[in-house]
Amino acid sequence: MTKSALSILNDTFGYPAFRHPQQEVVETLISGQDSLVLMPTGGGKSLCYQIPAIARPGCGIVISPLIALMQDQVDALAQLGVRASYLNSTLDHNQAWQIEQQLLSGELDLLYIAPERLQQPRTLNLLQQSQLALFAIDEAHCVSQWGHDFRSDYLQLSILAEQFPQVPRIALTATADQRTRQEIVERLQLHQARQFIVGFDRPNIQYRITQKQNAKQQLLRFIHNEHQNDAGIVYCLSRKKTEEVATWLCQQGMNALPYHAGLNAQVRAEHQSRFLREDGLIIVATIAFGMGIDKPDVRFVAHLDLPKSVEAYYQETGRAGRDGQPATAWMAYGFQDVVKLKQMLETSNGNEHHKRIERQKLDAMLGLCEITSCRRQTLLRYFAEELPEPCGNCDTCLTPVETWDATEATRKALSCVFRTGQRFGVNHLIDVLLGKDNAKVKQFRHEQTSTFGIGTELDINQWRSVYRQLVARGFIHVDMDAFGALKLSESCRPILRGEETITLRRDVLEKRSSERKSGN
Ligand code: ADP
Ligand code: ZN
Secondary structure, X not given: OOOOHHHHHXXXXXXXXXXXXXXXXXXXXXXXXXXXXXXXOOOOHHHHHHHHHHHOOOEEEEEOOOHHHHHHHHHHHHHOOOOEEEEOOOOOHHXXXXXXXXXXXXXXOEEEEOHHHHOOHHHHHHHHOOOEEEEEEOOHHHHOOOOOOOOHHHHOOHHHHHHOOOOOEEEEEOOOOHHHHHHHHHHOOOOOOEEEEOOOOOOOEEEEEEEOOOHHHHHHHHHHHHOOOOOEEEEOOOHHHHHHHHHHXXXXXXXXXXXXXXXXXXXXXXXXXXXXXXXXXXXXEOOOOXXXXXXXXXXXXXXXXXXXXXXXXXXXXXXXXXXXOOEEEEEEEOHHHHHHHHHHHHHOOOOHHHHHHHHHHHHHHHHHHHXXXXXXXXXXXXXXXXXXXXXXXXXXXXXXXXXXXXXXXXXXXXXXXXXXXXXXXXXXXHHHHHOOOOHHHHHOOHHHOXXXXXXXXOOHHHHHHHHHHHHHOOOEEEEHHHOOEEEXXXXXXXXXXXXXXXXXXXXXXXXXXXXXXXXX
């Protein structure tokens, strides 16, 4: 006798009702059909395969790249009385053998397997001899080269369709734009699968992207004014910076801990569990933190560095406000971020094809930073979702961005790059525009160029804003082989020739001039 899906939900998991669209997904699998589930993180993907695995005869095989989480998941299931186990490289030979025996004799409801293990002939053999309820492919976007988490092991998962045609498969992911979705379908051979797509909108999250001046002070002010004693995550690009910022926040009277892959496992585990258990703790982390973190009352996610892509931004900010209560996604973003990420990208080992994809992704992220219309609409459009009206809960909706005709300023900024030989970084170019007669200017005789001192109508922050937007829009590129020198792109010609005008956003600069630094 198999139990009904609803009674498993009630009796085993202790939940009164399914969330949309769990029930339909569960029924699809129980009936033996494939499915593809796109649901934001925290939406409740696990039950979509756990319940059918219990309901159907045989064992459900879950393929997950997150070895570190398998133990937790298996423990949690065991608590509920579900017979679950895992096979991965952390087990010794004897332990693995025992689990294999349990599988063969039908004693398991769920078995978690790492993708690299699955394709070993020994494992495939084992699966052939066992009764299988289903395959669940978690984090299915890992199969996509367009996605941000590509894992070559995932490519091999097409063998599941070939070798086990009678076993239903479910692929699950929280991250999928159109292209990733298509790649998942192609590579995992899910053409016949029913697709369940849950909206990506997180209306309770307020999105804000602010111009970086003195990032740490801005962060402190943000937390102080809006999230005193709230739990939050602060993302930084480097390990060193997470430690610096955490220490600094503590000195300012906040309760903050660093988290990054360079800390030893014990410290990491301790910081993570303190974050989950204590109230109002701030974790200052690299992107190593968060995969699989399920803390409902994270009230803010702050970025001190720009994420590499819109997907990453969405996933990281998505860790805020899972309980549905108001939460803030706050980011400080500046010229240096653009330079740093472009540099990392260009000096990375990837091949040209890969770099081109990364460049497009970064450009989309920059686009989101620079837009003057609703952030949420742009964000959702990236995931192929239309929000008909501006959201009213992002910075650009709350404080409409002023724009200005920057044609003249842009021409000056571009000419300055040209006249100084396309060999200098933004700080020097601004010095020239402002007519600063300093040593470097003298050394290169730039006081004699026609652009010297022609830009005094704007201040240093305004010029930074102009250059940042010109780089973000691709009129200028940053040459990493020349120490971050700015160079003109083809696309700026029409502006230089006076054939096109250009409108830029007017950055709202925070006023506290005593704290103002020009560092970014
Ligand atoms: P995802 O894998 O999509 O990130 P999870 O499967 O981890 O999400 O579920 C997120 C949280 O929501 C978990 O704490 C889970 O127990 C809870 N949850 C899932 N489905 C339901 C439901 N139908 N009713 C109540 N809570 C649920
Ligand atoms: Zn909006």
